[in-house]
Amino acid sequence: MTSIKVKNILAIGATALGAFYLGTYTERRQHNADEYCQRTFARLPGFPVFSTVSAAELIPASEVNLTARPSRIAEIMKYGFPGLDNVRSHSDYVLSYDRRNRVPHWVFEHLTAASVAKNDAVDRAKCDFRPDESIHPYFRAQNTDYRRSGYDRGHMAAAGNHRLHQKHCEDTFLLSNMAPQVGQGFNRDSWNSLEMYVRKLTQNHPNVYVCTGPLYLPHKEDDGKSYVKYEVIGANTVAVPTHFYKVIVAEAADKKLHMEAYVMPNQVISNDTPLKVFQVPPETVERAAGLLFFDKMNRQQLATINGKKV
Amino acid sequence: MTSIKVKNILAIGATALGAFYLGTYTERRQHNADEYCQRTFARLPGFPVFSTVSAAELIPASEVNLTARPSRIAEIMKYGFPGLDNVRSHSDYVLSYDRRNRVPHWVFEHLTAASVAKNDAVDRAKCDFRPDESIHPYFRAQNTDYRRSGYDRGHMAAAGNHRLHQKHCEDTFLLSNMAPQVGQGFNRDSWNSLEMYVRKLTQNHPNVYVCTGPLYLPHKEDDGKSYVKYEVIGANTVAVPTHFYKVIVAEAADKKLHMEAYVMPNQVISNDTPLKVFQVPPETVERAAGLLFFDKMNRQQLATINGKKV
Numbered sequence: 001m002t003s004i005k006v007k008n009i010l011a012i013g014a015t016a017l018g019a020f021y022l023g024t025y026t027e028r029r030q031h032n033a034d035e036y037c038q039r040t041f042a043r044l045p046g047f048p049v050f051s052t053v054s055a056a057e058l059i060p061a062s063e064v065n066l067t068a069r070p071s072r073i074a075e076i077m078k079y080g081f082p083g084l085d086n087v088r089s090h091s092d093y094v095l096s097y098d099r100r101n102r103v104p105h106w107v108f109e110h111l112t113a114a115s116v117a118k119n120d121a122v123d124r125a126k127c128d129f130r131p132d133e134s135i136h137p138y139f140r141a142q143n144t145d146y147r148r149s150g151y152d153r154g155h156m157a158a159a160g161n162h163r164l165h166q167k168h169c170e171d172t173f174l175l176s177n178m179a180p181q182v183g184q185g186f187n188r189d190s191w192n193s194l195e196m197y198v199r200k201l202t203q204n205h206p207n208v209y210v211c212t213g214p215l216y217l218p219h220k221e222d223d224g225k226s227y228v229k230y231e232v233i234g235a236n237t238v239a240v241p242t243h244f245y246k247v248i249v250a251e252a253a254d255k256k257l258h259m260e261a262y263v264m265p266n267q268v269i270s271n272d273t274p275l276k277v278f279q280v281p282p283e284t285v286e287r288a289a290g291l292l293f294f295d296k297m298n299r300q301q302l303a304t305i306n307g308k309k310v
Numbered sequence: 311m312t313s314i315k316v317k318n319i320l321a322i323g324a325t326a327l328g329a330f331y332l333g334t335y336t337e338r339r340q341h342n343a344d345e346y347c348q349r350t351f352a353r354l355p356g357f358p359v360f361s362t363v364s365a366a367e368l369i370p371a372s373e374v375n376l377t378a379r380p381s382r383i384a385e386i387m388k389y390g391f392p393g394l395d396n397v398r399s400h401s402d403y404v405l406s407y408d409r410r411n412r413v414p415h416w417v418f419e420h421l422t423a424a425s426v427a428k429n430d431a432v433d434r435a436k437c438d439f440r441p442d443e444s445i446h447p448y449f450r451a452q453n454t455d456y457r458r459s460g461y462d463r464g465h466m467a468a469a470g471n472h473r474l475h476q477k478h479c480e481d482t483f484l485l486s487n488m489a490p491q492v493g494q495g496f497n498r499d500s501w502n503s504l505e506m507y508v509r510k511l512t513q514n515h516p517n518v519y520v521c522t523g524p525l526y527l528p529h530k531e532d533d534g535k536s537y538v539k540y541e542v543i544g545a546n547t548v549a550v551p552t553h554f555y556k557v558i559v560a561e562a563a564d565k566k567l568h569m570e571a572y573v574m575p576n577q578v579i580s581n582d583t584p585l586k587v588f589q590v591p592p593e594t595v596e597r598a599a600g601l602l603f604f605d606k607m608n609r610q611q612l613a614t615i616n617g618k619k620v
Binding site: 287288 | 410448528535537538540541542549
């Protein structure tokens with residue numbers, strides 16, 4: 001028994017570390033120019049172990065917290081990785097990239113009252129949507145893919161959740177953090193309401209953790225069979241998800257945890273539809289997404305799921 | 311420059327090792343019974359480092375080569391992992407599992423004349439299709455999912471490629487190695503011809519490496535937009551891929567490498583259609599699958615792609 005537990009701990013430790021390397025390994029490609037390879041390695045975020053910053057170097061105060069520090073990543077991922085496919089660590093959020101669909105599998109954020117507070121030093125208008133060069137060119141979404149598609153470049157990690165530093169905000173504008181969303185009536189309305197609701201949770205919960213991502217849900221057709229169907233846009237065939245999810249854990253002052261899960265269709269939703277309508281059991285999202293959320297959470301601490309005592 | 315190269319090597323080494331742990335980490339789940347967790351860890355294939363077999367123990371000759379030995383896995387994966395999502399190492403093939411679609415992302419095999427030779431000691435009829443208990447129950451395909459679906463449980467790693475031991479053959483019957491395939495006219499015909507063709511390559515190539523998996527290819531509809539559409543079957547919504555691919559590298563006696571790539575639609579294909587018709591540039595498969603094949607191959611050794619000199 002004990003030896004099995006020790007194995008678990010060792011394996012988990014090795015994997016958590018391994019997650020930082022995943023992108024590096026999978027994006028390497030011998031027949032591409034060495035130049036691409038080295039550029040990628042040099043720029044790849046979340047590469048804490050072989051950092052080029054030694055203890056002997058002075059870090060200017062202005063740069064503190066502007067890169068993906070291991071301690072910050074550990075804070076964000078405190079309750080576990082939902083999956084480990086092509087993980088990228090950014091300055092204030094962590095992402096797993098779906099190379100087949102050119103959108104995230106999931107993004108993970110840790111929100112506090114401070115990180116979502118209005119901050120005049122951070123200007124969203126100065127942030128540019130830009131391709132993520134840490135993703136291999138074959139799988140990299142471009143701005144041209146979205147152009148004239150009729151869809152917004154919808155943030156998965158919301159810009160408004162990262163207001164401590166300009167760099168935090170900028171990192172959310174990488175196209176690897178986007179998925180095509182219906183603009184009017186969804187991204188700019190009901191989905192935005194859900195994002196604001198999550199931020200508001202920080203008012204009475206010191207720590208809010210949220211995992212966000214796309215879903216491709218099946219529907220039944222006249223032949224009685226079930227099908228998954230979704231549009232793909234642009235030369236890089238970026239997938240337009242049928243739905244989006246958010247799974248949230250809010251930690252109250254008494255350390256009790258409150259979990260909520262939402263699934264919203266990627267379509268115009270009437271503004272007077274209450275958010276409650278979109279609540280689903282977290283397990284439903286896990287099965288549909290192929291992910292396990294808040295896996296490392298101590299279930300003893302869990303007080304409510306979707307407002308109901310557990 | 312040198313320091314970057316050293317980093318690359320270290321990172322790659324760490325990741326290759328890490329791949330063995332991936333499944334373990336992602337399938338762990340605290341709120342499930344400890345019993346499930348420990349059972350999974352104890353049974354998980356491809357767990358070479360913390361093996362319970364010590365050097366002091368005698369291994370009966372009959373059991374040699376019956377588990378996923380690290381040296382065998384290294385042979386199979388000699389030219390690199392196409393991706394690192396939920397990797398499973400079996401006795402004679404390696405698999406990456408797509409938890410969202412409940413089918414493999416890819417399976418990797420290393421074929422030799424010996425491994426595909428007729429062997430009376432191996433009886434395919436004694437092998438049972440069975441659920442893969444190393445996959446979390448939420449994402450595990452069951453025999454009932456396929457029942458009355460109209461689709462075959464189509465092997466990705468073909469049973470006929472693993473004839474050295476009964477155990478090798480049995481391992482290919484895990485449902486994690488299956489995807490729903492049209493039976494008559496595809497799985498039992500044209501796809502089978504492709505599998506036989508790959509085996510035949512071992513007659514004049516000492517080593518044949520083959521990566522096999524599903525694709526979900528878009529098509530254009532009357533509205534001018536592109537869509538991905540595929541059926542899902544059973545209670546666990548197992549995806550029915552629109553196409554399947556094989557990317558092959560055959561190593562000749564002179565060490566020259568010959569690469570071929572095939573994509574076949576998951577539908578009835580006339581038996582008189584030559585295999586050549588289904589050849590595609592390997593890059594096409596990579597872009598569609600979100601994977602990179604034979605990434606560690608020395609491109610200097612590559613003599614032909616789809617029969618054409620490079």
